Amino acid sequence: MGGTLRLPGFVNAHSHTFQRALRGSTAGGDFWAWRETMLAEAERQTPDLVRASYEETYREMRHAGYTAVGEFHYLGAPEALAAAEAASAAGIELVLLHVAYARGGLPRFRQDSVAAYLAEVEALRSAGLRVGVAPHSVRACPADWLEQIGRYAEAESLPLHVHADEQPREIEECLGEHGCRPIELLARTGCLTERTTVVHATHADGPELDLLASTGTTICACPTTEADLGDGFLPAERIRTRTIPLSIGSDSNVRIDPFEELRELEGIARRQTGRRSVFSTDELLRFGSAQGADTLGLAAWPEIEIDLGHRSLAGVEHSEVAAALVAGCGADVVLASA
Numbered sequence: 001m002g003g004t005l006r007l008p009g010f011v012n013a014h015s016h017t018f019q020r021a022l023r024g025s026t027a028g029g030d031f032w033a034w035r036e037t038m039l040a041e042a043e044r045q046t047p048d049l050v051r052a053s054y055e056e057t058y059r060e061m062r063h064a065g066y067t068a069v070g071e072f073h074y075l076g077a078p079e080a081l082a083a084a085e086a087a088s089a090a091g092i093e094l095v096l097l098h099v100a101y102a103r104g105g106l107p108r109f110r111q112d113s114v115a116a117y118l119a120e121v122e123a124l125r126s127a128g129l130r131v132g133v134a135p136h137s138v139r140a141c142p143a144d145w146l147e148q149i150g151r152y153a154e155a156e157s158l159p160l161h162v163h164a165d166e167q168p169r170e171i172e173e174c175l176g177e178h179g180c181r182p183i184e185l186l187a188r189t190g191c192l193t194e195r196t197t198v199v200h201a202t203h204a205d206g207p208e209l210d211l212l213a214s215t216g217t218t219i220c221a222c223p224t225t226e227a228d229l230g231d232g233f234l235p236a237e238r239i240r241t242r243t244i245p246l247s248i249g250s251d252s253n254v255r256i257d258p259f260e261e262l263r264e265l266e267g268i269a270r271r272q273t274g275r276r277s278v279f280s281t282d283e284l285l286r287f288g289s290a291q292g293a294d295t296l297g298l299a300a301w302p303e304i305e306i307d308l309g310h311r312s313l314a315g316v317e318h319s320e321v322a323a324a325l326v327a328g329c330g331a332d333v334v335l336a337s338a
């Protein structure tokens, strides 16, 4: 079988592109220890370094079939502009999810007030960037910041992305501070809407998933990173039964391969249920493309071409190509774009 197959481009809904540099590092015995290594890498980032290294990684994403990316960005405004230049040079659509960070992390991540944060967002919009708002997490943002950012996103019809329930410790700390779990706090502060995406939701319990379903909030799963960091398993089957929309992200960029993210997602669901084809091929491909675009508020993004003559597809019937892509192919089946 030769020829090519056109598909919607994949959409990488959650990336911290500078973390690509850490893919060979085995440092850090758990998420929290790894985080120290990550913070050291974040600290050395400059606009020049971001401009050069992000272009390289965005080109890798483009070659792997991602034609749009949501950059969850907490390195500062000058670096945000450098990331936008890098994306443009690499030919990938960018939505800059500018992060609000009130406490913890590195001093360079933080804004002095929520008003200062929103002024940064406005400045990036004025500079022509396509943006979304991103309170980093309930660890990094107190309730009054979440309330104001939620109100701003609603008034401006912007996407709102937030990490939640990636690690059990974050849930324990939230219970200690607020007497409720992270997704419950996001609901209480007006942050859950149809334009909101919760990143991870690995340890979300039933009532939290119900809140996502009832508010139209979506989840971005990052299975290769969640595996790499020992986060846990996405509650895939419980998400499916509630019909909460899913998208995918390469997150720490330890791997850049949309097929692998989708295969991991479906693999988790199969292990949890003891069934095959928990999500259909069409559903999985939609999670990897149109749902990601929805999540980022993107109306259009480039298509890709699959090389039907690739050795990974040898002997596969035409009617089974889409399923074989998800089950048995890597990103090298994507033809280089012009």
Ligand SMILES: [Zn+2]
Binding pocket: 014, 016, 072, 163, 199, 251
């Ligand atoms: Zn993340």
